[in-house]
Amino acid sequence: MNKDTILSVQNLTISFRTINGMVRAVRNISFDLKRGETVAIVGESGSGKSVSIKAIMGILAGNAVVDDGQILYEGKDLLKFSEKEYHKIRGSKIGLIFQDPLSALNPIMKIGKQITETLKLSHPNMTKKEARDRAIELMESVGIPDAENRFEQYPFQFSGGMRQRIVIAIALARDPEVLICDEPTTALDVTVQAKILDLINEIKRERNLSVIFITHDMGVVANIADRINVMYAGKIIEKGTSEEIFYEPAHPYTQALLAAMPDLETEETLVSIPGVPPNMIYPPKGDAFAARNKYALKIDFEQEPPFFKLSDTHYAATWTLHPNAPDIEMPEVLKNRINRMKEGRA
Amino acid sequence: MRNETMPLLEVENLKMSFTSGKRGKKVTVNAIDDNSFKIYEGETFGLVGESGCGKTTTGRTIIRLYNPTEGVMRFQGKEISGPMTKELRHFLTDNIAMIFQDPIDSLNPRMTVEEIIGEGLKYRGMKNPEERREIVYDMLNKVGLTHEHASRYPHEFSGGQRQRIGIARALVVKPKLIIADEPVSALDVSVQAQVINLLNDLKEELGLTIMFVAHDLSVVKYFSTRVAVMYYGKIVEMAPSEELYRHPLHPYTRALLSAVPQPNPLLEKTRQRITYDKVRDHIEMDEPRMMREILPEHFVYCNSKEFERYQSML
Ligand SMILES: Nc1ncnc2c1ncn2[C@@H]1O[C@H](COP(=O)(O)OP(=O)(O)O)[C@@H](O)[C@H]1O
Ligand SMILES: Nc1ncnc2c1ncn2[C@@H]1O[C@H](COP(=O)(O)OP(=O)(O)O)[C@@H](O)[C@H]1O
Ligand SMILES: [Mg+2]
Ligand SMILES: [Mg+2]
Numbered sequence: 001m002n003k004d005t006i007l008s009v010q011n012l013t014i015s016f017r018t019i020n021g022m023v024r025a026v027r028n029i030s031f032d033l034k035r036g037e038t039v040a041i042v043g044e045s046g047s048g049k050s051v052s053i054k055a056i057m058g059i060l061a062g063n064a065v066v067d068d069g070q071i072l073y074e075g076k077d078l079l080k081f082s083e084k085e086y087h088k089i090r091g092s093k094i095g096l097i098f099q100d101p102l103s104a105l106n107p108i109m110k111i112g113k114q115i116t117e118t119l120k121l122s123h124p125n126m127t128k129k130e131a132r133d134r135a136i137e138l139m140e141s142v143g144i145p146d147a148e149n150r151f152e153q154y155p156f157q158f159s160g161g162m163r164q165r166i167v168i169a170i171a172l173a174r175d176p177e178v179l180i181c182d183e184p185t186t187a188l189d190v191t192v193q194a195k196i197l198d199l200i201n202e203i204k205r206e207r208n209l210s211v212i213f214i215t216h217d218m219g220v221v222a223n224i225a226d227r228i229n230v231m232y233a234g235k236i237i238e239k240g241t242s243e244e245i246f247y248e249p250a251h252p253y254t255q256a257l258l259a260a261m262p263d264l265e266t267e268e269t270l271v272s273i274p275g276v277p278p279n280m281i282y283p284p285k286g287d288a289f290a291a292r293n294k295y296a297l298k299i300d301f302e303q304e305p306p307f308f309k310l311s312d313t314h315y316a317a318t319w320t321l322h323p324n325a326p327d328i329e330m331p332e333v334l335k336n337r338i339n340r341m342k343e344g345r346a
Numbered sequence: 347m348r349n350e351t352m353p354l355l356e357v358e359n360l361k362m363s364f365t366s367g368k369r370g371k372k373v374t375v376n377a378i379d380d381n382s383f384k385i386y387e388g389e390t391f392g393l394v395g396e397s398g399c400g401k402t403t404t405g406r407t408i409i410r411l412y413n414p415t416e417g418v419m420r421f422q423g424k425e426i427s428g429p430m431t432k433e434l435r436h437f438l439t440d441n442i443a444m445i446f447q448d449p450i451d452s453l454n455p456r457m458t459v460e461e462i463i464g465e466g467l468k469y470r471g472m473k474n475p476e477e478r479r480e481i482v483y484d485m486l487n488k489v490g491l492t493h494e495h496a497s498r499y500p501h502e503f504s505g506g507q508r509q510r511i512g513i514a515r516a517l518v519v520k521p522k523l524i525i526a527d528e529p530v531s532a533l534d535v536s537v538q539a540q541v542i543n544l545l546n547d548l549k550e551e552l553g554l555t556i557m558f559v560a561h562d563l564s565v566v567k568y569f570s571t572r573v574a575v576m577y578y579g580k581i582v583e584m585a586p587s588e589e590l591y592r593h594p595l596h597p598y599t600r601a602l603l604s605a606v607p608q609p610n611p612l613l614e615k616t617r618q619r620i621t622y623d624k625v626r627d628h629i630e631m632d633e634p635r636m637m638r639e640i641l642p643e644h645f646v647y648c649n650s651k652e653f654e655r656y657q658s659m660l
Contacts, residue, residue, distance in 0.1 A: 219607025
């Protein structure tokens with residue numbers, strides 16, 4: 001493991017026992033998080049994003065089975081941790097922010113107290129006055145105006161965006177090294193989302209945090225990520241720097257995902273991806289996206305594609321990159337967008 | 347010119363307020379705050395704004411789920427804002443249909459797809475089940491489903507398929523105007539395009555007029571010929587969609603545009619956000635604000651001093 005790497009997920013494979021059979025939620029995924037960077041995991045709902053990070057946090061549901069893999073944090077495998085050992089790092093070393101800030105807050109406890117209680121977990125000797133001052137400082141640092149007064153208020157008195165700021169303040173109260181954000185802006189309006197993204201970028205820089213950011217929104221990823229892992233049907237199917245994923249997407253799924261949504265200048269017909277993601281009790285053989293990919297080759301239905309290397313940082317698991325595979329045409333809408341983006345860059 | 351043709355729908359000074367709370371502590375929300383707009387035949391009129399700005403209320407008031415507090419609405423010249431009569435209800439259901447965000451809430455779980463889609467025909471007096479079935483099958487084909495789906499129940503379908511059922515139900519009675527309220531917001535990205543493309547195809551094929559309501563400006567701009575931007579119950583800017591994007595003038599429109607995430611990392615990482623501040627960004631004067639046409643078909647809600655400022659920005 002590289003010394004810059006703070007967290008390394010290796011071959012993680014997770015299933016759930018259900019009455020209908022085993023749900024193969026996460027299938028052999030690997031990714032690294034380096035100090036001070038933001039790694040995004042992007043994919044549609046059900047692709048396995050939340051399950052992956054719940055495994056990191058040690059909060060998988062009772063019916064989960066970790067079939068394989070390691071999650072190395074500072075060289076130790078978190079999957080082998082006891083609940084007691086987890087207690088020492090959850091929150092204090094690795095913080096978590098969810099989509100719904102309300103569920104993370106206690107509705108009947110004043111906001112200020114929720115922050116000071118959290119502070120005391122990491123600083124048991126802090127006096128009441130110190131905790132209060134520090135909490136107000138934290139509230140100010142996440143952009144809560146009039147923090148002194150807000151300290152005395154309850155969650156219902158805050159807007160959705162302000163609540164998410166509070167949740168971030170609580171996560172920061174324990175000074176974690178790693179911050180995991182699971183769709184933190186999905187429930188927010190775009191103007192509020194923009195501010196929360198700016199805030200996460202800012203605290204990341206100031207505190208040299210390492211961030212794992214989960215979202216289904218390609219636009220949000222473009223804003224936040226240094227590196228991106230694209231997930232489909234429980235697998236990472238492409239990984240690369242943000243520039244590589246957006247300017248040189250290689251997996252047909254990544255291309256289709258980008259071509260399915262308009263940006264503000266799109267005029268071409270969108271690519272509509274036929275069908276729906278597969279049932280994960282019976283994950284398809286081969287490339288899981290094959291059934292929805294009009295360019296799928298015979299081998300896509302039979303054999304799982306390995307990662308083909310496109311650069312030191314860019315890999316895609318698709319047979320289309322095999323030297324013998326026929327060339328496929330990138331969707332028109334995407335080709336034009338990439339050209340437009342490149343012109344803007346020049 | 348468009349101005350000379352009769353609009354399909356005219357909305358004039360529409361107000362819709364909700365009052366709630368107990369005696370003495372009444373709270374009134376002006377969900378629609380004096381808006382006027384027209385929708386012409388064949389166009390797609392986009393209504394965009396953040397949650398709670400009044401988009402859904404606008405749609406629901408047009409189909410008269412609510413009684414408007416003030417204002418006049420006309421459909422093909424006929425007033426539809428007056429007292430509700432049986433005749434008016436028929437007129438509305440014959441001409442305007444709605445598509446909802448999550449069709450599961452609006453599809454009766456105990457009815458088959460055939461019954462759901464055929465219901466509107468039955469209400470319109472089509473007694474013969476064979477005749478209904480034929481139309482339902484045809485409709486299923488149009489929305490990309492097959493007649494094998496007809497005997498199934500809503501819960502057996504994916505979100506995208508349910509939206510297709512919702513669209514089929516809305517279109518089966520051949521309405522002239524479709525109000526689509528966030529029809530793709532609850533869908534996965536890979537499925538959103540299916541539904542957007544379907545609506546576009548049906549629009550062409552059936553010559554529909556659509557009022558498209560959504561919070562995602564990229565989608566609204568892509569799909570609509572004209573766009574109205576709504577902020578706290580008020581339409582603050584209205585223009586052909588390309589024009590709105592090229593020359594956003596109202597400070598809220600500019601803030602909204604600057605916040606829309608774009609799939610372009612180099613742009614995103616250097617992007618300057620514009621924030622909207624109701625006090626800072628306006629010029630106060632005694633004169634009331636109104637919708638003023640600053641370029642052909644481009645209206646901004648402003649007073650005369652602000653109008654001058656916006657003109658200088660063009
Ligand atoms: N406790 C559970 N029992 C059974 N299946 C589960 C459980 N938790 C998650 N899953 C399934 O695992 C898959 C991945 O889920 P998740 O990681 O939550 O997706 P997302 O990418 O939307 O965050 C889904 O098919 C989901 O239904
Ligand atoms: N039936 C109702 N009773 C009381 N208030 C309502 C009702 N429907 C909507 N509102 C209020 O009207 C405003 C606009 O709501 P809505 O039209 O649903 O917004 P949008 O669809 O743009 O998110 C909000 O403040 C909302 O709380
Ligand atoms: Mg999730
Ligand atoms: Mg709504």
